[in-house]
Amino acid sequence: MHDLYTPFKLKGLELKNRIVMPPMCQYSVEQKDGIANDWHYLHYVSRAVGGAGFIIIEMTDVEPDGRISDYDLGLWSDEHIPALKRIVDACHQYGAKVGIQIAHAGRKAEDAAVPVSASAIAFDEKSKQPRALETEEVKGLVQKFREAAARAVKAGFDAIQIHGAHGYLIHQFHSPLTNKRTDEYGRELTRFGREIIEAVKAEMPEEMPLIMRISAKEYVDGGYGLEESLAFSKVYMEAGVDVFDVSSGGEGPVGSGSRPGTHAAYQVPLARAIKETLDIPVIAVGRLDDPLVANAVVGNGDADLVAVGRGMLRNPYWALEAAAQLKKETAIPKQYGMGF
Secondary structure (H helix, E strand, O other), X not given: OOOXXXXXXXXXXXEOOOEEEOOOOOOOOOOOOOOOOHHHHHHHHHXXXXXXXXXXXXXXXXXXXXXXXXXXXXXXXXXXXXXXXXXXXXXXXXXXXXXXXEEOOHHHOXXXXXXXXXXXXXXXOOOOOOEEOOHHHHHHHHHHHHHHHHHHHHOOOOEEEEEEOOOOHHHHHHOOOOOOOOOHHHHOOOHHHHHHHHHXXXXXXXXXXXXXXXXXXXXXXXXXXXXHHHHHHHHHHHHOOOEEEEEOOOOXXXXXXXXXXXXXXXXHHHHHHHHHHHOOOEEEOOOOOOHHHHHHHHHOOOOOEEEOOHHHHHOOOHHXXXXXXXXXXOOOOHHHHHHO
């Protein structure tokens, strides 16, 4: 029987527990240059001190106009490597492993003068009108993901996550709602994501796992559901994905026919379906802040890892507090031992 504090191993990634700090944008880059600063250092390293087994750095973009805002992290230049390496090295010192999410916001790039997308379809009536990428530009972005992955490896990350969820660019390509192209990237909706996976894998050491975050369900009228996400996930798995981080939504204004849940573990059935159908490790996410619920997700075999977002924003030491509540053994920094 596994629980939150059972170690986890996949390829060269060895985690002391199953607790993941998911990528959550901080919008805290001060000079708009994409370089991590002291806020990012304190934010992530404190969660390593606080017992998280695996920390995934927030959405980090492959080009300046791929950011949600000008205050987001970047990985389009070698100048970004030192600050990220400083964070990784410090987290390792406190027993956590670290991944990084590389991405492009596409039409959801709020500060881009003219956002880009698979097709010229705006997110909503209040959003900027994007332009459709030319075929050669799409191929160029695949290369930018590859170059970002090479920088992530140089920075010492233990894993890389590709962001294919929440309505960002890869999601915009594999969703029929936003991809109305007639070229090769429209005839095969998964082509862009598949080529990115293959390009990123080419830069990664064999022992480094590749994670992909997906939205397993859309919440707009006419959006795709689990059957479709299982199909595109199979393509992505065959291209090289080792773990799926299973979320949902983000593709557009919520339609009247479908709404996301607000109850604990509302997305866990999606993660379980991906895990069981494709026989691949998954990360579950979504209202899993209660240690009893998070522990049950692992114990019941619904997911291999559990991402705790809001809980870790409120409490950097969530993993230590959860162990105390669940009466599980975990390493506590000697400086804090008296508190436990």
